[in-house]
Amino acid sequence: MVENRPYRNFLAYLVLTIGIVIVAFPVYLAILASTFDAGTIANGNMPLLPGDQAVTNYTRTIFEGASRTSREPVGGMMLNSFIMAMGIAVGKILISILSAFAVVYFNFPFRKTAFWVIFITLMLPVEVRIYPTYKIVADLGLLDTYTGLVLPLIASATGTLLFRQFFMTIPDELLEASKIDGAGAFRFFKDTLIPLSITTIAALFVIQFIYGWNQYLWPLLITTKSSMQTIVIGIKKMITTQDALTEWQIAMTTAVLAMIPPVLVVIFMQRLFVKGLVETEK
Template sequence: MVENRPFLDFLTHLVLIVGVAIVAFPVYVAFIASTHGTGAFVSGAMPLLPGGHMIENYTLMWNEGLTSSGAPPLWVMMFNSLWMALIIAIGKIVISIVSAYAIVYFRFPFRALAFWIIFITLMLPVEVRILPTFKVVADLGMLNSYAGLTLPLIASATATFLFRQFFLTIPEELMEAARVDGAGPLKFFRDILLPLSRTNIAALFVILFIYGWVQYLWPLLVTTDSNFYTIVIGIKRLSASADAEPLWHFAMAAVMMAMLPPVLIVICMQRLFVKGLVETEK
């Protein structure tokens, strides 16, 4: 019998509400700031009620940007970030699932060594190898290009490891039954492994999309042309401009619009995302 303890229920809900309020309050402040005009920030006090300049601020940032900060229109930067995040997420998943499939289901010399070499690269993030990576990209003429933004970040040892661990849980009888039915390696991969990996792919796509969307250091190094600025670079330039003059309403409008794609991705794929993290379909 479950004991009814009203005080504990109240305390649990109170802690949950306070936690949500702490997390959501900065987002609320950013939204409120994006609805005001320039004069609201002259005094240095942050208003806590919505203003009447929301449509004006959002329209200006979306269509024209802020020329004083060197940032292009927001739609250009969001397109660059969206393209970069999609290429990184899809590229990482494709490369990782194929490499994990080869490591688990094919017998070739130094197979275990190949996996551990891939796994060891987890200790070498982009920040550690930033100089040689930049040198290679520059020598190949990929500065100020989508290839330069995405290709150095497209491999993922973490995703390879996760797919490998998932493939190891699939019974060998399934592979043998497919072989008896005449399924070759590609057919087994396409018709059996990919459907079974659907929730894992969805969970990794959400994580990797956000990883690509919030990239800052690498786009800052390889882009000098404003047409290739990502939204994170644009927000940094807007913030620097806002420090010089009271333009925080424009910066916060950019922040609110930059939040939309990751939030929509999480909301649309929430069910598969949670299922891929807590369950293993077999």
């Protein structure tokens, strides 16, 4: 029997509370700053209670943008980031699940070699292959396009490994039963594997959506038009080296808006996300 020691529970909750405060306080300050005017933030005496400029700041940020630095509305930046994040998440899932299906359920020459070649790419970060990837995208005329933003980032060794490990836990009897019923490879994949993989798909979707939403280096390289920049690049452009030129209320409002889509994705898919990461028996 596990002993119930109240002081240990209190200590655990105390440490957890302190950690939450440390992480959440900067977010709270950003939300506060988005409700004040530039003068209140600049003088360093910002109260710890919300101001009365929230509607003005958010309306201006979404539809107008920062007049001194980035003149593009943040609403357009969020749309670009959303399209990029969704494209990367969906593309990575499709390629990963199909490649894992091929590696596990098809016998072809050098099958294991193909998997290990895919796995080795985990050691190569995006920065290592950034120049040749940029050269190919530029030669194909994909600069300043959604295709150029999404296509080079949809291959995922992590997703392939995740689906492969899950497919290897599925009993062979299910495959044999599908064959007895006259199901082909595609029907087995569609009617059996995909329904069983829902939690894994959800977990990978959340991870890859946030990965795509937070991309900075790749969009910075291939977008030259202000209308194609993502919200992460927009925040960087709003914060200049001279404090006098930075409209901090707009920058903080943009930062708050940038947090909303990833947070909503995690909230709405939390249950499936946790199951996909920790569930061992499907």
